[in-house]
Amino acid sequence: MKLLVVGGGGREHAIIKKLRENPEVTEIFACPGNGGIAMDATNVDIGAKDIDGIVDFAVREQVDFCVVAPDDPLVLGCVDALEAKGIPCFGPNQKAAILEGSKVFSKGLMQKYGIPTAKYAVFDDPKAAVAYIREQNQFPTVIKADGLALGKGVIIAATLSEAEAAVASIMEDKLFGDSGNHIVVEEFLQGPEVSVLSFTDGKTIVPMVSSMDHKRALDGDRGLNTGGMGTVAPNPYYTKEIAQVCMDTIFLPTVRAMCKEGRPFKGCLYFGLMLTENGPKVIEYNCRFGDPETQVVLPLLKTDLLTIMQAVHDERLADVNVEFDPKSAACVIVASGGYPQAYKKGCVMSFGNVDNLPDVTVYHAGTAEKDGRLVTAGGRVLGVTATGEDLPAALQKAYAAAQEIQFEGAFYRRDIGARALKALENE
Numbered sequence: 500m501k502l503l504v505v506g507g508g509g510r511e512h513a514i515i516k517k518l519r520e521n522p523e524v525t526e527i528f529a530c531p532g533n534g535g536i537a538m539d540a541t542n543v544d545i546g547a548k549d550i551d552g553i554v555d556f557a558v559r560e561q562v563d564f565c566v567v568a569p570d571d572p573l574v575l576g577c578v579d580a581l582e583a584k585g586i587p588c589f590g591p592n593q594k595a596a597i598l599e600g601s602k603v604f605s606k607g608l609m610q611k612y613g614i615p616t617a618k619y620a621v622f623d624d625p626k627a628a629v630a631y632i633r634e635q636n637q638f639p640t641v642i643k644a645d646g647l648a649l650g651k652g653v654i655i656a657a658t659l660s661e662a663e664a665a666v667a668s669i670m671e672d673k674l675f676g677d678s679g680n681h682i683v684v685e686e687f688l689q690g691p692e693v694s695v696l697s698f699t700d701g702k703t704i705v706p707m708v709s710s711m712d713h714k715r716a717l718d719g720d721r722g723l724n725t726g727g728m729g730t731v732a733p734n735p736y737y738t739k740e741i742a743q744v745c746m747d748t749i750f751l752p753t754v755r756a757m758c759k760e761g762r763p764f765k766g767c768l769y770f771g772l773m774l775t776e777n778g779p780k781v782i783e784y785n786c787r788f789g790d791p792e793t794q795v796v797l798p799l800l801k802t803d804l805l806t807i808m809q810a811v812h813d814e815r816l817a818d819v820n821v822e823f824d825p826k827s828a829a830c831v832i833v834a835s836g837g838y839p840q841a842y843k844k845g846c847v848m849s850f851g852n853v854d855n856l857p858d859v860t861v862y863h864a865g866t867a868e869k870d871g872r873l874v875t876a877g878g879r880v881l882g883v884t885a886t887g888e889d890l891p892a893a894l895q896k897a898y899a900a901a902q903e904i905q906f907e908g909a910f911y912r913r914d915i916g917a918r919a920l921k922a923l924e925n926e
């Protein structure tokens with residue numbers, strides 16, 4: 500089988516490594532891939548948003564199955580375009596990807612179907628938004644751009660003046676472009692966050708092992724928001740009891756709601772949840788695998804990934820027994836100095852003894868090959884991942900491996916998993 504994976508980050512590297520485990524897979528292309536992905540797949544110099552280029556390539560190469568991993572091509576209708584040419588895909592079509600593509604849509608869906616989420620209001624006029632925030636007079640308050648914004652479209656405003664500045668920057672200065680034509684103003688929720696990725700074929704939903712992201716750049720959850728600086732799985736806050744509540748009040752209702760709206764969702768549906776005093780609530784939906792959640796979830800998946808993805812496409816997920824290893828996994832992101840703001844690219848990398856460390860996998864996120872050497876090419880550079888019998892063991896191995904990595908300006912958080920370890924101690 501010839502596969503094509505759209506994307507070129509750590510998430511895509513993890514998906515590709517897992518797909519390769521299937522002996523029927525003869526070739527995997529990555530559009531565009533990256534320096535590390537090149538060791539596991541054939542990179543193709545076509546960007547993930549170049550839908551026409553991707554479709555032309557897939558048709559020319561007679562690709563048998565395609566995985567569209569990032570949000571942008573999904574929201575742009577990449578799956579629709581490929582399937583129109585007869586190429587089966589894993590991923591939602593454009594009508595279903597709106598669940599991530601528009602926060603106004605997703606909040607409206609949750610309200611209509613009684614799915615627990617933060618209280619909110621929608622605005623297309625900055626003055627009305629500020630008047631509402633003034634009247635609510637509850638801080639912090641949360642201001643979100645409607646559309647995709649590279650995971651950065653959320654501003655938590657501690658005061659009225661911060662909120663006014665946030666509304667102005669999103670709606671008037673267009674900080675996130677047209678994504679900010681509408682905004683959602685919502686209630687600030689508190690509690691541990693949990694990421695739950697799931698497989699769904701529009702009828703059946705199978706949650707994967709839970710995980711915990713670490714979004715801020717610096718230790719102690721300080722610094723700017725990033726795409727994610729590390730993850731652990733499973734998430735100890737996500738007990739069996741909470742999982743059942745989520746299945747009954749969030750997961751199944753969401754899948755059914757999308758069908759009722761004539762937008763059946765097929766692919767990986769990601770639930771960003773907050774476990775509040777009043778029960779689990781949805782912070783966000785993503786229409787794809789999370790990054791770097793995938794880097795800790797897929798190493799624990801025991802069932803063949805391609806088999807699951809094909810079953811999702813064929814709408815027979817109920818027939819597949821999806822199993823996870825009861826071990827733990829931890830991923831530490833090694834980033835370029837300065838990330839998530841300006842950083843240098845092209846730094847030569849060395850990997851020390853990493854290849855010889857047991858249970859360790861280094862997923863490449865922002866790397867490129869230059870003159871036969873691997874160099875940095877992004878803010879998040881590597882996702883150093885390890886599995887272990889328990890979370891302390893996984894963390895110990897991941898950090899031992901992260902220490903081996905060297906390039907100019909390299910940094911990583913030293914406290915990935917610390918909050919999860921505390922939760923385990925209190926059990």
Ligand code: AMP
Pocket residue numbers: 617641650651652653655685686687688689692714771782783
């Ligand atoms: P997102 O880009 O939607 O993942 O949001 C980024 C982060 O903002 C989330 O991971 C949360 O930590 C935080 N956040 C989003 N919405 C809320 C909310 N209603 N209350 C508190 N924190 C929030």
Ligand code: GLY
Pocket residue numbers: 650712726727785788789790791792
């Ligand atoms: N790690 C969060 C996301 O993928 O959106």
